[in-house]
Amino acid sequence: MEGPPVYKMDNYICLFISLNITLTTISVIMRHAIILMLLLAVLGTQAQKASPAVNEFATIDKKALLIPDSMTKTTDGIARYMTSTFPAEKDRVRGIFIWVATNIAYDLPNMFAINFYESSADKINKPLLTRKGICENYANLFNDICLKAGIKSYVVEGFTKQNGFTDYIPHAWCATRVDSTWYMFDPTWGSGYVNGGKFYKKINNFYFKTIPANLIKSHMPFDFMWQFLEYPVSSQEFYDGKVQVNKSKPYFSYKDSIIAYERLSKTDQLMAAARRIEVNGVKNSMSFDRLQHIKVDLENDRREKENERLNKMVNLYNSAANDYNIGVNDLNAYINYRNQQFTPMKTDPEIQAMLDGVETRFNKAKEKISQIQNPNPDMTASIGQLQKGVNEVMPRLKQEQEWLTTYFGKSKSKRKGMFYEKKWTWFGIPLN
Template structure:
């Protein structure tokens, strides 16, 4: 079962980490004045923001205000999230309908943040309100403003649901929230995105134990994010899976996300292995072309004449390529059950081609060791190699 993203029915009003700033009233008013024609895409909205604001703080406020003000929570759609949609498809549909659930708010806001030059990430996790842990997943974003990380939840900041109806009411508590405070209500599946040097566990979240505990091992999340950003996608997933498991598979949501990421990891690794396999096939085909060129040349009794070193190179080059192909194909991991037979067939073809190349190589070595008179008596018809 897929994780369902849901806006909770009531928002906790006792949170005190919202940022009160008279400057934001100016930003909000400017975003109210954005022309309708400039709101058809995140790029046009970002262009408007970049043209009207200079500081990161003003820009992120503008992006947050527009997202929270212009998107309404899609109550009928909260159990019908299309998990096959790409991020850009989610964004396009949300901008067209001006409705969505948390993943749509987060996708639009995150895309805006990145287009206005702010480092940001969509964070997936779950939440707690009034002491009760939700059994549904949630999504929000984190952004780095003036070299410091903050949390933004445009979904919770846009209004609230009561008795099955959405009410638009901006809530500043979920704008530019301190990670150490919002952890009371929002915990990521992957503790990397807590942005805390002493991350809390899922058990601690359930128990409300969010105080900094320096008895724990220090976690340099800034450095870990830097390392994460340069990893290949499969390695990012692997590291995330390890962190999720380490922090405790406390509930079905976490377990589902954990299993989902493991499946993604298997898929990505198989995809990488298939790409490796395809690269090997390209090299094998190159070798087969060269091998057949040599066979034609041999069948023509090595005419026109080439030097001994050139003749040797004609067969040694495809042989070396095939040796590399054979070595490489045995280092390719799983390609999935659907491609297993193809992989085995390719292994067999490489083996057969290499066997032929080695036979021709032995012939050439023997040929080159003989006198010119003897060489003329050594030719017999050779069959060209075909990949099956």
């Protein structure tokens, strides 16, 4: 009977070598398997990244773009469609954004023809008619539709940065309040991109409902209030790329500032904007141009108000002079009637009304003269002459009133004798 195999020393060595080779082979195979698994995982991840991103707004976008063409001729029509189609504000603003970004192509040949001072109506009508526009057209169109759809919105103007370099032409975008929160919208950058001198339509949702802290990395408003940040970024910090929150700065309540801004007159709004632009730093020709234009607007506004004031003074003077002239003519008509011994006959109230009308005219003239404040030298002399005329005629009017009161107090038989006491002459002549 054969017992267990007996291994000599050389057999042990062979067995060890055999086992070692087997383990090494297994190890290599396992390593290859692990590498293959990792490679497949990476390829799978890359495939996922390469696949089109899911558009969370697809349903809203589809409805928004179904708007009848007849309603796209005006912002009123577009706003009506969006309002009736999307009851929720967040859906409505998406509908507006996708319509503008999809239907308006960037007007590349006119990309440098930015004119912030063109009327808002012209900026809106151009893209509606041509389906082309530049940033100011995109922004004003989006903004106007939002406002008419019941969504609070503003056009924001400033400059931008791309790939670390600040652009040398200004830009316009929008700040819009959606469900009580302010977001930034750039329908221009959100509509596509320019490459090789050609515009490519491609919706970029980064510029839809962007939070202010993100947009400030590339978009700098001229007026820091429109950053919608509690610690605004200065112009120099924007250039340096230092746009992170810095709480060592003074706190700025942009919400309260905007509420206060909305209550200001147009002139006060411009003055406040000019101060903020200067405080934040004028670092380029774009900011300088904007600041200078605001100052020109303020000067034009001052002149316009001064002209309005002067016109008001002239109108007051002319009206006062007219009242005075009518009063003098009516007083002389009364004197002539009295010299004719009140013939043809009138009732006592009718006679009294003649002088009452004169007094009313003179009082109106005095009141209007008193409203003329700080007249220019040319008008001062004319006002002085008119004031002198009114002051001189009032005692004569009072004299006539007293005589008439006495006349009415007498019996009819005694009244006639009063006409022979004195013959009254006319009072002067009206002013030219």
